[in-house]
Amino acid sequence: MNLRGIQAIYIYEMNRSFRTLIQSLVSPVLSTILYFIVFGAAIGSRMENISNVTYGAFIVPGLIMLTVQMQSVNNASFGIYFPKFIGTTYELLSAPLSFVEIVIGYVGAATTKSFSIGLIILATSYLFVTIDIVHPIFMLFFLLLTCISFSLLGFIIGIVSDNFEQLNIAPMLIITPLVFLGGSFYTIDMLPPFWQNFALLNPIVYLISGFRWAFFGIGDVPILTSIFFILLFTSICISIIWYIFKTGYRIKS
């Protein structure tokens, strides 16, 4: 295995983030703080507790998920799209690197960034609410798996995109609505019965539910269902990436 090659991509990507620290770190953290102020403090103070959890604390897992999912997709998609855009993918393809190694480098960096942001948001949330995490190890594991799977998704988006508009379409028009409607700010049983069934078609529901279970021991769906869904989602992303590299789709001529 070309470990130095993986390390090179990883460090290069991490350095790119450090060069744009405000965009990479400050911006998502600031957005989340605003969510806490608006939904947690202003509106949340007038909301009833949900399953004995204050509304301010209840939205923390959803807000972390919202941010890390978007960050994972954005970081990974931009990470691979930018070399495509400026033409430097020739370096990756002509180097003694396997496709797996290239993916590990880019997805690893995107995962690290979004995972770190997730932890920073969690730390920030303690400024606003009190949270006792019921399953902390599982919470970290689930957060990591979410970051990996959405970074894989972002990598796919970056590969198949031909321009910056396409790069933004999937996150803006598909992922953002799914995340907002996935129970970040509410539980599924707060919806009318028809919409409850409809919401179960949204894969993000299972991820937010699983993550919330790690925090409070409660979720919209059983935890095993959430684990199954996150593993299924990760497997699908890996399969698509395997196909892309196997066929050279949008990478090799």
Add this chain to the structure above:
Amino acid sequence: MSEIISVKNLVKKYDNDFIAVKNLSLKINQGEIIALLGPNGAGKTTLISTICGLASITSGSITVNGFDVIKDYRKTREIIGLVPQELALEPFEKVINSVKFSRRLFGKKDDVEYVENLLKKLQLYDKKDNIIKSLSGGMKRRVMIAKALSHNPKILFLDEPTAGVDVELRKDMWNIIKELKNEGVTIILTTHYIEEAEMIADNIGIINHGELLLVEEKNKLIKRMSVKTLKVKLKKSLSTIPTKLKKYNLKLIDEGNSFHYYYNTGKERTGITSLLSDMNQIGINLFDIQTEETSLEDIFVKIIKD
């Protein structure tokens, strides 16, 4: 010299059914400079791309240093450096970091001394901490070469290395290429500039419509294909070529004051002596003579047209 690259019956067909390379076979020996000449769309870049791993192979096989470029891609790629035609660089990165990044991609340990010497050789050392975006086009081209050489490759592919660069920089590039050859690097370059091939290549390959029309040692090719022109200026003008001289296929020019005689330097006899002797016999006196040599460009055009 031992063979370092072997291309056998290579076919490259794109998804739109365009066949860019048609059953091409080519052998390249270690330490030589081969220039691949051909018009736009001839298949030169596609050939390079298949060897370097940028394009898939439809059929045929390619080995580098005895290893298959697909099955043993790590072994083949680690000895290849590639400078593509387009200036493709991360604009916000420092020169030194960009070169180090390339070296690491090839699995090599950082080697400050090697990288700094490389930058000095390419006259980039003073710019090592500059952001690539701030460099001139010529400097960026040098950075591309530095990146390709960062892992000390045995084979260097240069795809149109001097396209769009000024004359001075082009000559600098030629000197760099010659230095690399002296260090034992095998160099494969594609170019539109015949002069470039003439100046630096050992061997010439001519590609057109995806087919390799010929590969030959440059000097032999020029000698074999070279047709010299003898321009004879006459003391008195001629209205037609005399019958005795018709066998020489002379061409009257300058309103009959001169004629052209074409001869092949690769043949045993040029025919000049007998031409002058026949002229003397029929009383045609010459005033002046001069010769013009056929350039590689003329040969290239002739082969492409044929």
